[in-house]
Amino acid sequence: MITTGMEDNFNYRLWRYDGAPGELIPLLQSAQDHFGYIPRRAISYISGVTGIPESEVYGVITFYSQFRLQPMGKYLIRACAGTACHVSGSKTIIETIEDEIGIEVGGTTEDGLFTFNTVACIGCCSLAPVIMIDDDTYGRLTPSSLRKLLRQVKRKEQRATATEAEAGCRDRA
Amino acid sequence: MTKVIVGMGTCGLSAGARQVYEKLEGILGANPGAFELSGTSCIGMCYREPLVEIRSGGERTIYGGVTEELVQEIFDRHVRGGEILEEHVALGISEGEIGSGSETEFQSLQEKIVLRNCGTIDPESIEEYEKAGGYEGLRKALLELTPEGIIDEIKASGLRGRGGAGFPTGLKWSFAAGNDADKKYVVCNADEGDPGAFMDRSVLEGDPHAILEGMMICGRAIGASFGYIYCRAEYPLAIRRLTIAIDEAREKGYLGEDILGSGFDFDIKIKQGAGAFVCGEETALFASIEGQRGMPRIRPPFPAEKGLWGKPTNNNNVETFANIPWIIVNGAGAYAAFGSEKSRGTKVFALAGKVLRGGLAEVPMGTTINDLVHKIGGGIKEGRKFKAVQMGGPSGGCIPADLGQTPVDFESIPATGAIMGSGGLVVLDDTTCMVEMARFFLEFTQNESCGKCTFCRVGTLRMLEILTRITKGEGEPGDIEKLVELGEKIKEASLCGLGQTAPNPVLTTIRYYRDEYEAHINEKRCPAASCEALVDFNIDPEKCTGCTLCAKNCPVDAISGEPKKLHVIDNSICVRCGKCITSCNFDAVYKS
Numbered sequence: 033m034i035t036t037g038m039e040d041n042f043n044y045r046l047w048r049y050d051g052a053p054g055e056l057i058p059l060l061q062s063a064q065d066h067f068g069y070i071p072r073r074a075i076s077y078i079s080g081v082t083g084i085p086e087s088e089v090y091g092v093i094t095f096y097s098q099f100r101l102q103p104m105g106k107y108l109i110r111a112c113a114g115t116a117c118h119v120s121g122s123k124t125i126i127e128t129i130e131d132e133i134g135i136e137v138g139g140t141t142e143d144g145l146f147t148f149n150t151v152a153c154i155g156c157c158s159l160a161p162v163i164m165i166d167d168d169t170y171g172r173l174t175p176s177s178l179r180k181l182l183r184q185v186k187r188k189e190q191r192a193t194a195t196e197a198e199a200g201c202r203d204r205a
Numbered sequence: 206m207t208k209v210i211v212g213m214g215t216c217g218l219s220a221g222a223r224q225v226y227e228k229l230e231g232i233l234g235a236n237p238g239a240f241e242l243s244g245t246s247c248i249g250m251c252y253r254e255p256l257v258e259i260r261s262g263g264e265r266t267i268y269g270g271v272t273e274e275l276v277q278e279i280f281d282r283h284v285r286g287g288e289i290l291e292e293h294v295a296l297g298i299s300e301g302e303i304g305s306g307s308e309t310e311f312q313s314l315q316e317k318i319v320l321r322n323c324g325t326i327d328p329e330s331i332e333e334y335e336k337a338g339g340y341e342g343l344r345k346a347l348l349e350l351t352p353e354g355i356i357d358e359i360k361a362s363g364l365r366g367r368g369g370a371g372f373p374t375g376l377k378w379s380f381a382a383g384n385d386a387d388k389k390y391v392v393c394n395a396d397e398g399d400p401g402a403f404m405d406r407s408v409l410e411g412d413p414h415a416i417l418e419g420m421m422i423c424g425r426a427i428g429a430s431f432g433y434i435y436c437r438a439e440y441p442l443a444i445r446r447l448t449i450a451i452d453e454a455r456e457k458g459y460l461g462e463d464i465l466g467s468g469f470d471f472d473i474k475i476k477q478g479a480g481a482f483v484c485g486e487e488t489a490l491f492a493s494i495e496g497q498r499g500m501p502r503i504r505p506p507f508p509a510e511k512g513l514w515g516k517p518t519n520n521n522n523v524e525t526f527a528n529i530p531w532i533i534v535n536g537a538g539a540y541a542a543f544g545s546e547k548s549r550g551t552k553v554f555a556l557a558g559k560v561l562r563g564g565l566a567e568v569p570m571g572t573t574i575n576d577l578v579h580k581i582g583g584g585i586k587e588g589r590k591f592k593a594v595q596m597g598g599p600s601g602g603c604i605p606a607d608l609g610q611t612p613v614d615f616e617s618i619p620a621t622g623a624i625m626g627s628g629g630l631v632v633l634d635d636t637t638c639m640v641e642m643a644r645f646f647l648e649f650t651q652n653e654s655c656g657k658c659t660f661c662r663v664g665t666l667r668m669l670e671i672l673t674r675i676t677k678g679e680g681e682p683g684d685i686e687k688l689v690e691l692g693e694k695i696k697e698a699s700l701c702g703l704g705q706t707a708p709n710p711v712l713t714t715i716r717y718y719r720d721e722y723e724a725h726i727n728e729k730r731c732p733a734a735s736c737e738a739l740v741d742f743n744i745d746p747e748k749c750t751g752c753t754l755c756a757k758n759c760p761v762d763a764i765s766g767e768p769k770k771l772h773v774i775d776n777s778i779c780v781r782c783g784k785c786i787t788s789c790n791f792d793a794v795y796k797s
């Protein structure tokens with residue numbers, strides 16, 4: 033039986049591909065869901081199965097902003113750069129994030145914790161300026177409330193790592 | 206039984222609706238059968254989210270700014286005790302008439318056709334949609350009207366495309382209907398890419414069946430049996446609700462073969478966009494559905510002749526389709542009764558920016574900008590001065606406050622140099638620099654230009670470079686003339702709507718705010734005190750705690766002060782990097 037879960041599975045989609053046109057973008061989307069980004073080998077798989085040259089697959093990947101060729105951090109921070117957020121000071125918000133986590137827009141922190149991007153509009157204009165951390169939206173931010181928020185996430189992670197390390201020590205003991 | 210309904214649109218969820226819903230689930234768990242709990246989508250009053258409605262009989266009470274604590278109180282006093290908590294009521298509706306509440310003004314000029322079900326029904330339940338009169342339009346279209354009859358009705362209603370260009374919908378349908386082919390397609394453009402616009406998102410999230418029904422009626426009218434909804438991937442909730450709606454409609458026999466015994470077959474598939482603004486242009490959108498880079502092509506041939514997969518295709522925007530079932534049920538005359546002479550019906554606007562009440566408002570065409578900003582929007586935040594509205598996003602322009610009496614319709618708005626656009630209306634106050642605003646939009650279109658036409662690809666970059674220079678205080682005499690010349694050429698020599706409209710924000714701001722450009726270029730001054738390179742940085746003595754953080758972060762040691770005492774910025778040393786603003790934990794640094 034075919035279930036919804038299988039429909040989303042990259043390998044299943046590749047296997048089921050029947051030459052129907054227009055499947056390249058959905059294939060790339062499921063590859064990205066599967067790997068978190070589109071690795072080199074996924075391009076080869078897709079090209080091999082669909083017969084679309086790798087160069088053309090690469091062309092489609094780089095055309096659309098959704099696709100990533102690099103792995104992503106544990107948390108994806110997306111700062112809204114829409115009009116309403118812009119007039120409410122999104123530039124300062126973006127600079128604050130860059131300063132707090134030490135990377136520029138489009139980058140991933142060395143510890144693999146954060147990836148930072150901007151997005152054209154999240155659609156919560158009445159809460160501007162807005163950012164998203166994964167699927168959660170945070171609105172009406174100021175530089176100081178934003179720093180607090182980011183530090184909270186960092187602390188949560190540090191605590192989690194510390195607990196893990198502790199648990200590891202106990203296991204060894 | 207009393208119903209408790211929580212607004213669970215994207216805006217509600219980001220304001221904390223999920224926590225409120227969970228709290229209510231907890232209360233319901235402890236008091237089984239006390240009320241019926243459900244979710245709905247955007248109620249429109251985004252500025253008052255989270256919103257919770259208590260509905261019993263014909264009485265509806267909508268509470269605004271609901272917290273977890275308030276929910277308990279509402280349950281104890283209102284649901285249990287029947288007492289209305291007046292001070293928290295956003296809107297009280299009795300037998301369909303708005304009576305009380307703090308937000309009656311926001312609703313005052315509104316007429317809801319597109320948003321008829323948004324915020325009142327559960328979008329994940331086809332039964333609720335049917336109860337609200339859903340699929341009656343389809344029934345009438347399939348069983349009582351001929352395809353020509355449907356097109357005549359839409360033509361008579363005067364409906365024009367709500368995506369922005371305003372092409373008469375009935376006429377468009379008749380083109381696709383007139384071309385014979387073995388296959389035809391209906392496409393719904395749900396790739397709402399304008400930054401600052403969220404009307405389509407709210408309809409997709411709040412009333413997905415209305416869009417499906419509109420597409421089916423269109424399919425019947427033009428003789429198509431398959432439809433695509435091209436929705437942007439940044440709207441996960443919309444995609445989820447559409448998927449549920451399509452499954453439900455299939456189960457109930459509204460989609461599939463021999464629908465309602467009429468012999469008409471129709472099915473719909475969702476295609477997720479992958480993030481490209483240009484895909485809002487129809488030929489680029491088709492290329493994207495076909496799995497290619499979303500680049501536009503020359504028209505003619507028009508989509509009605511050769512569209513998706515080379516077949517006759519009719520493409521309309523979300524809001525256009527949402528109007529269709531209402532028109533078929535209530536008749537063209539009822540629809541044409543709203544609006545102005547050449548622009549019939551209503552239009553949904555997304556009010557945002559410096560306006561006090563930001564949200565979704567559906568008003569008859571021809572309502573003035575002033576009414577939208579002051580009556581519905583409640584004026585400007587923090588009592589500041591209304592400067593302009595930006596309409597039409599990156600393809601549109603800025604309309605200054607003294608043209609506030611302009612009615613919003615397809616004739617009057619283009620006369621100002623802006624465009625109707627899809628309905629984003631961003632309100633600007635006197636702290637917004639118009640040159641910076643133009644630069645912002647150009648940066649967006651420059652980024653999103655697909656690169657096919659030289660004028661759009663290179664021209665917008667040159668314009669952006671000039672604008673960036675001006676906002677940095679490095680503008681030169683002759684820059685304004687160069688911008689106008691480049692802008693006009695880009696408009697003339699670009700293939701698609703993106704390039705043809707990209708210079709609009711620059712050209713309209715030059716038209717109405719030339720003095721601001723001149724102040725930047727000649728006096729190296731930003732009248733709105735917004736462009737960082739041209740303003741002074743100051744520290745608010747009320748807020749500064751003397752934590753020394755700004756001084757430590759300043760790369761040129763322009764900030765001095767003793768620990769725990771007020772700090773001062775020496776603007777003759779300052780390089781305007783903005784580090785002090787972003788590093789201050791008390792938001793004490795400001796520009797002037």
